[in-house]
Amino acid sequence: MQGVNYASASAGILEETGRNLELYNLGLRKFFIAGIGPLGCIPNQLATNSAPPGTCASFPNDLAVMFNTQLRSLVDQLHTNYSDAVFTYGNTYGAVSDILNNPNSYGFTVTDRGCCGIGRNKGQITCLPFAVPCVNRDQHVFWDAFHPTQAVNRILAEKTYNGPPSDCYPMNVKQLAEL
Numbered sequence: 001m002q003g004v005n006y007a008s009a010s011a012g013i014l015e016e017t018g019r020n021l022e023l024y025n026l027g028l029r030k031f032f033i034a035g036i037g038p039l040g041c042i043p044n045q046l047a048t049n050s051a052p053p054g055t056c057a058s059f060p061n062d063l064a065v066m067f068n069t070q071l072r073s074l075v076d077q078l079h080t081n082y083s084d085a086v087f088t089y090g091n092t093y094g095a096v097s098d099i100l101n102n103p104n105s106y107g108f109t110v111t112d113r114g115c116c117g118i119g120r121n122k123g124q125i126t127c128l129p130f131a132v133p134c135v136n137r138d139q140h141v142f143w144d145a146f147h148p149t150q151a152v153n154r155i156l157a158e159k160t161y162n163g164p165p166s167d168c169y170p171m172n173v174k175q176l177a178e179l
Contacts, residue, residue: 034090035068043123044145
């Protein structure tokens, strides 16, 4: 089933909207839709785009912001068109950006390279079988060239579950579950 074009198909949102509406037709009425994080800050993009130390690659981040803006708008439109359902948007970009901008507050010391990988920022080749990961993985924001560590995922889960509307809009997952 294809959904109504609530957002730009070129942003990749239309196909996911259709999948979510299939679930709606099967009776699901509570949806959590996660945005994407700051892609220009992942080790792969830092290595590929040769971003100066302490900065992120702007073009991938600009694309992520555009996508997330449309996705959050989609949540509002879905609320209007499906008033018997609840759609919640997880602000992954904002949450990960906060971690990257305030790493010490979260216990991180390494924000610009993976714990396991090869090449610049340990982001040119991802963690391969038999590769030896770093010993201080809880101090790393990124596990490999693309993915956050378990420590970051734990923080994201907490922000999603208990966070304010800036982290999870219009309500957090705890509030969603209580409906």
